[in-house]
Amino acid sequence: MMNSQCKRCRRVGEKLFLKGEKCYTPKCSLIRHPLKSKKGSKLSVYGRQLQEKQKIKLFYNIREAQLKRYYNLALKGKTSTPLKLAQILESRFDTIIMRSGLSSSQSAARQLVTHGHFLLNGRPHNIPSTILKPQDVITLKTRSAKLKIFEDLDNRLKNYKIPSYIKLERGDNKDLTITLLDTPKLEELSLPFDFTAVVEFYSR
Numbered sequence: 001m002m003n004s005q006c007k008r009c010r011r012v013g014e015k016l017f018l019k020g021e022k023c024y025t026p027k028c029s030l031i032r033h034p035l036k037s038k039k040g041s042k043l044s045v046y047g048r049q050l051q052e053k054q055k056i057k058l059f060y061n062i063r064e065a066q067l068k069r070y071y072n073l074a075l076k077g078k079t080s081t082p083l084k085l086a087q088i089l090e091s092r093f094d095t096i097i098m099r100s101g102l103s104s105s106q107s108a109a110r111q112l113v114t115h116g117h118f119l120l121n122g123r124p125h126n127i128p129s130t131i132l133k134p135q136d137v138i139t140l141k142t143r144s145a146k147l148k149i150f151e152d153l154d155n156r157l158k159n160y161k162i163p164s165y166i167k168l169e170r171g172d173n174k175d176l177t178i179t180l181l182d183t184p185k186l187e188e189l190s191l192p193f194d195f196t197a198v199v200e201f202y203s204r
Contacts, residue, residue, distance in 0.1 A: 049201035052194045059193070060089050061106045066129065071202045082195035083186070090184035093120070094128035096138065099189075100168050100178045101160040102153070117144035138178040145176060163188045 043051060057067055074084035089095065097109040097118070112118070113128040119139040120130070132138075144150065153176070162168055165182040 046201075048194075049197045052197040053201055056089070056193050056195075056198060059106060060092070060095065061110055062089075062129070067198075068202065071199065074199075081199045085199060086186050086191065086193075086195045087184050088131060090186070090189070091131050091133075091180070092128065093118075093125070093130040093132060093138070096132055096166065096178060096180060099163055099184075100138075100166050101157050101162060102140070102150075102178075112149075117141055117147075132180045134180055134182050136180050140176040140178075142175060 053067065056062075057064065062070075070085055070088045071081075073088055074081045077084060079087070090099070094106060094109040094113050097103055097112055098106055103109040103112055110128045114126050116124060116126045117140060118125060119141060120132075121137055122139070124141075140150070145153075157168070163185065165180065165185050165188075167179040167181050168176070169179075170176055
């Protein structure tokens with residue numbers, strides 16, 4: 001039976017790696033049954049905008065109301081709106097957990113946060129949608145670090161390239177900390193989304 005996340009990828013016609021590492025294995029439904037190219041079919045401008053919006057919602061595991069709120073936030077300031085929208089999404093608490101290598105997918109990172117495994121700037125925090133600012137520090141709770149989901153974490157991180165704007169280290173007490181050093185740099189991520197299309201959709 002096809003996993004619901006695989007069905008979502010088929011729906012938008014693109015592999016979004018919603019299951020993290022599992023999407024690279026032969027067990028992935030889209031590897032066993034590749035997407036068929038739709039010859040002769042071309043999306044309208046509106047259809048393409050809608051598709052890009054759906055892809056972003058699926059990847060970041062957010063609702064329509066959340067994405068619209070992020071768009072309104074992105075309208076403020078001097079940064080271009082598409083770039084600002086992407087930076088906001090990449091600054092979410094759960095996204096930073098994923099980018100730091102502690103989870104292989106957005107949905108898994110969201111679960112880690114909601115289950116209360118982290119501190120934010122020294123205080124317990126379990127809200128995945130929190131937008132972090134440069135110099136915010138996430139700490140993996142000592143008791144959580146002993147759980148099975150985090151075992152062999154150091155070995156897993158050896159082969160993982162962390163973006164330059166994230167600093168992951170162990171303190172003198174061996175606690176694992178994640179520091180957001182700067183605004184996310186999109187050129188390091190190769191995101192498969194057209195944020196301009198999403199901005200055009202909302203600005204109609």
